[in-house]
Structures are given as structure tokens and as C-alpha cells.
Amino acid sequence: MLILAVGLNHRTAPVEIRERLSVPQADLEPALDALKAHLRREAGWGEGVLVSTCNRTEVYAAGPWDDAALATASLAGFLASRKGLSGEDFGPFLYSHVGLDAARHLFRVASGLDAMLLGETQVLGQVREAYLAAHRAGSVGKVFHAMFRQALAVARRVHAETEISHNAVSVPYAAVELARRVFGRLDRSGVLVVGAGKMAELTVKNLLGAGSVRLVVCNRTRSRAEDLAAAWGGTAAGLDELPALLESVDVVITSTDAPETLLDARLVERALARRRGRPLFIVDIAVPRDVAPEVGQLDNVFLYDIDDLEAVVAQNLHERRKAAELAEAIMDEEVERFRAWLNALDVVPLIRSLREQAHAIRRSELEEVFRRLPELGERERQIIEAMTVTMVNKFLNVPTLKLKEFASEGRAGETLQLVRRLFGLDQAAASEAEPEAGRPAASPVTPHGAGRTTLKGSGP
Amino acid sequence: MTEGLIPIAYGSTVATYALATVGQVGALFFRRWGRLAVWLTLLAWAAHSLAIGLGALAFGRYLILHLFGAVLFFTWLGVTNYLVFHAFARLPVLGSFVIPVAFLLLSGAGVLGTGMTPVAGGHVDLTGAGVAIHVVLALSGYGALALSFVAGVMYLLLERQLKGKTFRQFLYRLPSLAELDRLGYRLVAFGFPLLSLAILTGAFQAQVAWGRYWDWDPKETWSLLTWLIYGGYLLSRRLARWSPRRAAWLAVVGFAAVLVNLFVINLWVPGLHKFGS
Numbered sequence: 032m033l034i035l036a037v038g039l040n041h042r043t044a045p046v047e048i049r050e051r052l053s054v055p056q057a058d059l060e061p062a063l064d065a066l067k068a069h070l071r072r073e074a075g076w077g078e079g080v081l082v083s084t085c086n087r088t089e090v091y092a093a094g095p096w097d098d099a100a101l102a103t104a105s106l107a108g109f110l111a112s113r114k115g116l117s118g119e120d121f122g123p124f125l126y127s128h129v130g131l132d133a134a135r136h137l138f139r140v141a142s143g144l145d146a147m148l149l150g151e152t153q154v155l156g157q158v159r160e161a162y163l164a165a166h167r168a169g170s171v172g173k174v175f176h177a178m179f180r181q182a183l184a185v186a187r188r189v190h191a192e193t194e195i196s197h198n199a200v201s202v203p204y205a206a207v208e209l210a211r212r213v214f215g216r217l218d219r220s221g222v223l224v225v226g227a228g229k230m231a232e233l234t235v236k237n238l239l240g241a242g243s244v245r246l247v248v249c250n251r252t253r254s255r256a257e258d259l260a261a262a263w264g265g266t267a268a269g270l271d272e273l274p275a276l277l278e279s280v281d282v283v284i285t286s287t288d289a290p291e292t293l294l295d296a297r298l299v300e301r302a303l304a305r306r307r308g309r310p311l312f313i314v315d316i317a318v319p320r321d322v323a324p325e326v327g328q329l330d331n332v333f334l335y336d337i338d339d340l341e342a343v344v345a346q347n348l349h350e351r352r353k354a355a356e357l358a359e360a361i362m363d364e365e366v367e368r369f370r371a372w373l374n375a376l377d378v379v380p381l382i383r384s385l386r387e388q389a390h391a392i393r394r395s396e397l398e399e400v401f402r403r404l405p406e407l408g409e410r411e412r413q414i415i416e417a418m419t420v421t422m423v424n425k426f427l428n429v430p431t432l433k434l435k436e437f438a439s440e441g442r443a444g445e446t447l448q449l450v451r452r453l454f455g456l457d458q459a460a461a462s463e464a465e466p467e468a469g470r471p472a473a474s475p476v477t478p479h480g481a482g483r484t485t486l487k488g489s490g491p
Numbered sequence: 492m493t494e495g496l497i498p499i500a501y502g503s504t505v506a507t508y509a510l511a512t513v514g515q516v517g518a519l520f521f522r523r524w525g526r527l528a529v530w531l532t533l534l535a536w537a538a539h540s541l542a543i544g545l546g547a548l549a550f551g552r553y554l555i556l557h558l559f560g561a562v563l564f565f566t567w568l569g570v571t572n573y574l575v576f577h578a579f580a581r582l583p584v585l586g587s588f589v590i591p592v593a594f595l596l597l598s599g600a601g602v603l604g605t606g607m608t609p610v611a612g613g614h615v616d617l618t619g620a621g622v623a624i625h626v627v628l629a630l631s632g633y634g635a636l637a638l639s640f641v642a643g644v645m646y647l648l649l650e651r652q653l654k655g656k657t658f659r660q661f662l663y664r665l666p667s668l669a670e671l672d673r674l675g676y677r678l679v680a681f682g683f684p685l686l687s688l689a690i691l692t693g694a695f696q697a698q699v700a701w702g703r704y705w706d707w708d709p710k711e712t713w714s715l716l717t718w719l720i721y722g723g724y725l726l727s728r729r730l731a732r733w734s735p736r737r738a739a740w741l742a743v744v745g746f747a748a749v750l751v752n753l754f755v756i757n758l759w760v761p762g763l764h765k766f767g768s
Contacts, residue, residue, distance in 0.1 A: 192523050198663055208663075212653060215667035307731035308738075310668060327654075331734040339656050346658060 033096045034174065036133035037106040037125060038082070038089025041147045044124035052110055052121065054083040062113060063168035069109045070094050070170075074102070078172040080165040080179065082140070084157045086147050091137060093174045103127040131373075134178055135366045141186040143196065144358055150195035150351045155186045177372055185365045192361065195354035198347035202340045203233035205347070206314045207241050210282050213312050213333055218242030221280035225249045225273070226287030227259055230316045230337075234284055235263055247276060251287070277302035283313045285321035293321040299329060306331075314340070371438070377447055378438035382431050384456050389423045497549060500542035501563070505601060507535035508594040515587040519664075529577075532590055536574060539567050539597075552623040558757055561630055562600035566593045568634030576638075584665050588641045596637075603758060621696050629689035633749055635682030636721070640746035642675035643739040650736055672735040675742050676728055683721045690714050713752040720745040 039049060054062045062081055070077030070092060077094030090110055096102035107125055111117050128136040136145070141158040143150045162179040165171045171179070190196050199205040207217075214220055222238050222245065224231055235246065246265030249272065250256035256267040268276060270293075277283070277299065285293055294313070303311065308331070315322040315336045327334030335343075397419055401412060430450075437446050450456070514528035543563055546554040554560035573589045649665050652658050666674070693711070694704045705711060724741045727733040733741075 194522065209653070211667060212649065212663070212665075213668045215669045308728075308734055310735070330736060333653050335656070342656065343658065 032093060032174070033099060033102055034091075034093045034130055034133045034178070035096075035099070035102055035106060036089055036091050036128040036136045037103055037110065038087060039121065039124045039126065040087035040089075040145065043126055044121075048121065048124050049086070049088065051114055051116070052088045053085070054081055054088060054113070059083070059164050060168055063165055063170050065113065066090065066092075066109060067168070067170045069105075073105045078175045079170045080161055080175055082158060082161040084154060086154075087140070087145075089140070091133065091175065091178075093172070099127075099129045103129070131366055131370055134182075134369045135362055137178060137182045138185045138362050138365055141182040142189040142358055142362075143186070144189075144355055144362070148200060149348070149355060150200075152190065152196050155183065155190075158186070159183055173376070174373075178369065181365065181369055181372075185361065188365075189358045189361055193354040193357045195351055195358055197354075198350055200344055200347050200351065202230060202316070202337070202344060203237045205340050205343045206234050206284075206316075206335065207237045209333070209335060209343070210238070210312050210314075211241065213310050214281060216242065217282075218244065220282055221245040221247065222265075222282045222284065223247045223249060223276050223280040224259075224263075224265075225270075225283070225285045225293060225321065226251075226289075226317065227255070228286040228288075228316065231284050231286035232263075234314060234316070238282065239263070245280070247280060249273060249276065251289075274298060274302060277311070278305045281309065281312060283311065285313070285315050286317045287321055288317065289321065290319060292323045294326055295323045296325040296329060299326045299332060303329060303331060316340070374438040375435075378434050381447055381450065381456070382434055385430070385450070385454060386427060388454065388456065389427055393419045393423050497542065497545050500538065500545050501601065504535065504538040504542045504563075505594070505597050507531065507538045508590065508597055511535040512591045512594045515590045519584065519587050528586065532570075532574070532586055535590070535593075536567075536570055539563075539570065543567055552620075555623070555626045555630060558603065558753070559600050561626065562596055562753070564627075565630035565633045565637070566596045566600075568631055569593060569637045572634060572638055585641070585645070588645055589638065592637065592641055599754065603754060621692065621699065625689055625692040625696055628685050628692060632682045632685030632689055633753065635678045635685065636742075636746055636749055639675045639678035639682060639742045642671050642678060643742035643746075646671040646675060646735065646739040647743070650739070668735065672738070675739060679721055679724055679742060679745075683718075683725055686714075686718055686721065690718060709756050710752065713748065713756050717745060717748040717752055720748055 039052065041049070044052075059081065063079070066079040066081060067077075070079055074094035074096055077092055079093075080091045082089045082091065088110065090106050092102075092106055094102070096105075106127075107121060108117070110125075111121055137158070139145045141155055143152060143154055146154050158179070162171070162175075162183070165175070199208040210217060210220070217238065218241075222235070224235055224246070227248075227250065239246070246260070246263060247268050248256045248260040248263065248265050249268045249270060250259065251270055253267065253269050256269065259265075260267040273293075277294075283294075287293060299311070310331045310333065313322055313326065313332065313334045315334065318337060320336055322334060322336070324334075324336075326332055397416060400415070401407065407415070434447070434450065511528065511531040511534070514524055514531040518524040518528040543554075546560055546563065550557075550560065555564050570589065570593050573585065577586065645665055646668060649668055649671065653668070665671070690711075693714070697706060697711075698704045720741060724738055724745060727738060727741070
């Protein structure tokens, strides 16, 4: 069995390409049905999940391929064919990961290590949705249940054990985070916005998202203030009301294009005297600056200009990269665990067929003996039968233990193949499996049932 | 019998606090240590409780008339308070500051006051229940004020980072300035009445034992000074005249006065409260 991940993301493909391959939410269900049909046609059976976000489109598949290159081409063809294109068109933009690398890739994607914004958490929800959709469509079997559930657990572990998703990495969000360091909860804070600009708007949106309810928009022209206040859900004020407003709000965002400063130390100091010890947090994102730098030296005032915020963001990004190194070590551990699981998945059916074969031989030989010795009484028969059972079990005991040992050590692959060939288990499996599922019996790993439930779509 | 076990219990208390300190400070830098740090803290608290239990069995209420026992008792109150806070409010990172302080106080008590010599008392019987109440009130007050000191230190650290605009990562996990300010205020508001009652009951005891309510004994003078500092703190908060930063400094200074009162005055300054004769 092979596990594959084939797709493209923001690093390998420009947006014109990404958008052509992306699978919109509404199209996901038919796409998954098509994937099931594709896997059945091309490989005989298989499990499949489609992950499509604005930054990536990926197909994960597990199936009984022998040749990774062929399988990759087949999946690329599938992605392209959905849009009436051919896989070759996208060749240069696609990446593929095979086997445990595919698992590692999925773990990294879910943890935000492969994201455009390092450590973002949104992608975790998207991976969960993709898995659940595939689950509903019945294209997930034993292998992907394990792999995707582990991926979600890995992501949670990464977010809990490293600081990768901590600390804002955009200027507006950094401003909100800093305000939170001062005030704690922001849901009763008053926010004053002076002037309007893209960055100011984004900061306001972020603050409103954090729960700030009291918003005052102040502008040189009254009508402009009223427009913005209406758009953002606040009240409007003129510049002349600034001194009074400074006494009542908690957060001030300034972004006017005025050449002169708007707030100087004297103005703020006067307001502070009437603030009864409440801190004042000022974000100055205007260039040239709206707030005199001396204001930042006043006790209980926290002033951040655009350069300060950029510096904070740069520092946070640096911290995220450090956290990402820790996260990569977690990836190693988790891939190792997945490998152990896969090996155990291999070895259990092998042990079962080994035992079944041995006991089948035992039973037929026993019948033969009983047929030739009809004079044996019930007691003698029982004793002989018990002896054969003990012999077979004792003989199989050591190989069973050893096989499990190999599996846990992660070097099962070739050994299992050898055992299978040594005992001629492939033919036995083939004759057993063929009539039921019509899937190639030579598939070494396929747990009995995994492929079948997949194709019948009988998942819970 | 139980008396002989006290050094062992005290030794394991200090040792487990040392481990808990390493865990708690480590948790500032490595998030994965967080859970381990909490377990080590609980272990240290258990050892601490055991030491106090043994001390109480051996000495009864005399325990807190020794410097050693007194420190053992009031750090225990402080850590217990912290654990209760932690269980309900889960203020992050608080333990990384509380536990090292507890460790230092406990080690200090061992170094400075191992001999179980009781407070001198000037040939007066100190075994009465009134004296015990006086001491318990004072030590409970100190427990709360020790935590307000920790909140003040955390406030000042975070305030400096926010002003200086360079951040150490763990400071992102500190409670916000507003929360630290509120916490410090509440702890002083809790500790100050206890301190006041301790001074009042002390004056009453002095009247019973020595016939004078107030004698300008060094301990009395320092207690008055400490009381004024915390009174000033509360007054400034009521009047809302001071910035929270100055209040945090006052909480730090106030606790320094408490420490002088507890260690310096009791050990080296002659007076009615001096330990040993």
C-alpha cells in the first residue's frame, strides 16, 4: 500500500493557478465521489481526502499502488480532470509526498508549519473539515482515520507545547494584543479613532472583534466622521472634543494625514490628571506622526508608533520561527508513532493468515487420521486433537512474538514480505479475498475490511 | 519524637520548594514544564503542610512564637492563598514569582533562625491565647502582603516592557497590567485590616503584660511605619491620585518593611520582641 499527498500551495503556484484547481465548498461532495470512483478505477480500492483552502489544494490518497510515480501522475490527473484540464499542465506547480513523508506533510499543514502565516490556526479547522467531509462521503478508511485524527492531535499538541501561534504577526493585531496586555479584557474599553486610513480601519476591526463596544470616531470634517461612525458602528465627534474624549476613552488610534502633531504632552497630561489612574494606550499609525514622542514618557501612558509596532511584529515572527524548530522535532516524534501504527497494521493480518493457514493444515491432516483410524474412541480423539493444537500453537509462538517485535521496531516492511513469500501466504490471501471485494489481493498492507468499507461507503 | 522529625520535614520542604522553583521559573521559558511545575508546587506545599503539622504537634501554639515557626507559618498561608487563587482564577505565571519568594523566605528562616528560641517577652508569660491571636493575625496579614508584593513586582516588570517596547516572551503570558493592579489592591485591602488588628491586639496585650499600650518598642515603631505605608497605599487608591505604577512600588516597599520587621528587628534589634534572650 502507498500513501500519497499531491497538491500545490502558495509557495509552488501563483494564485492564478491555485484558483483554477481549488475545490469550492459546494463542489466538495461530488469531488470526493469522483475521487472514490477514480481510486477504484485506477487502483482497485483506496482512501481519499481533499484539502482545499485559499492557499492550497491537496489530495491525499492511500491505495494499493506499486509505483509511486504512476500513482502521483494519476492523482495529478484527477485534480486536473475535475476542471477539464490535464495533469501535465500543472506539473511544474505540483509537489508530491509519498509514504511517511505524506503523513509528515499533513501533520505540518495541520500544525500551521506549512502555512503562509507561520503558525496560523485557521488551517487546523480546514483540515478537520476536509477530514469530516471525506468521512461523510465514505472515502476514509482505517488508514486515513488514523492519519487525520493524529494530524489534528499533533496540531493541538504543537499549539499547546510551543508558542508558534502566540503573539501577533500583523500590525493591527499587534496593536490589539498590546492593548490587551494593558487592560486585560477589552469588552468595556472605549476606543477613539482620529482620522481614517486602511491600517486604522483594520485596527478598529480587530479591536471590535476583541469586544470593544464603545467606539468614537473623530475627524477634522464632521461629515466624514459621521460616515465612518455609521460604517463602523460608533459615535462621531469633532476635533474640538478631543481633550474631553481623552479623559474617557482607553485606547486612542490616530492616523490623520495632518503634517502637525495632534496630541502633545501638555494636552495628554491634563487629561491624565482627570483619568483617576486609568492607563491610556495610544497607537499612532500616521506618518508623519500625530502624537508627540514625549507623550510616551508620561507615566501610565503607553504610546506605540508604526515603527514600534513593526518592530514588535518582527520580534514575534522571529519567536514563531524559533517555535517552529521545536515543532519540527514534534513532527519527527509523531511520524515515528504513525510508522509504528502502520507497521502494526501490517503485521496483525499477517499473523492471522499465518495462524489460519497452519490450523487449516492441522484440521485437514487430523480429519485424514481420524478417517484412517475409525476405531478411535471419543477420548483418544480428543487427546490427539489437543496435541495437534498445542504443537501448532507452540510452533507459531516464537514467530508471532518476533513479528510483533519487528513491527514495533519499525523494520517490518521487507521481513513481512519475506515471511509472506516463505509461507506462500499471498496465494492464500488472494483466493480468499478475490471473490469478495475484487481488489488485488497482493496488496501487502491492506487490513481486511479497510478497502472494502471504503468502496462501499459504509463508514459511520 | 515529632520534634526530631521537624528538621527532616523542613529539609524536604526546602528541597521540594527548590525543585518547584526550578520548575516554575523553567515554565516561564518552556511551556511544556507548566504542568510539572504545578505538580512540584503541590508536592512542596504538601511537605510544607506536613512540617507545620509536626511543628504544631510538637510545640502547639508556641510554634509561631519562634522566628522559624513564624516564617514557616506565614509562607504557608501565602502559598495556600496562591494555590486557591490558582484553582479559581488561573492567573498565568503568578506561581513563577510566588514560589521563588516562598523558597527564599523558607531558606532564610532556616539560615537565620534555626534555633527554636522563643521571643524574649521580658520575663512575661507569652503562652496566653491572646498572644497567639496577635501573632496569627500579624502572620496572616504578612501572607497576603507577600502576595501583593509579588503582584507589584510583576506589574513593574510588565510595565517596563510595555514602555520599553522590547518583550521577553514569557511576559506575554503575564496577566494584564489592569489585572495585576487589581490583584495587588485586593491583597493589600485584605492584608491591611489584619495588620491593623494585629497592632491593636498587640497594644492590648502590652497593656495586660507590661501595663502600657504603646512603648515605642522597635517592633511597634516598625509596625506603625509598615501600617502607614499600606495605609497610604489604600488611601492613594481610594483617592485615585496615584498611577498604578507608584502604587506597585509602594507595595514592594511595604513588603520590604515587613521583612525588616520580621527578620532584622526580631533578630538583631534589642526590644521586647527580640528572639532569644
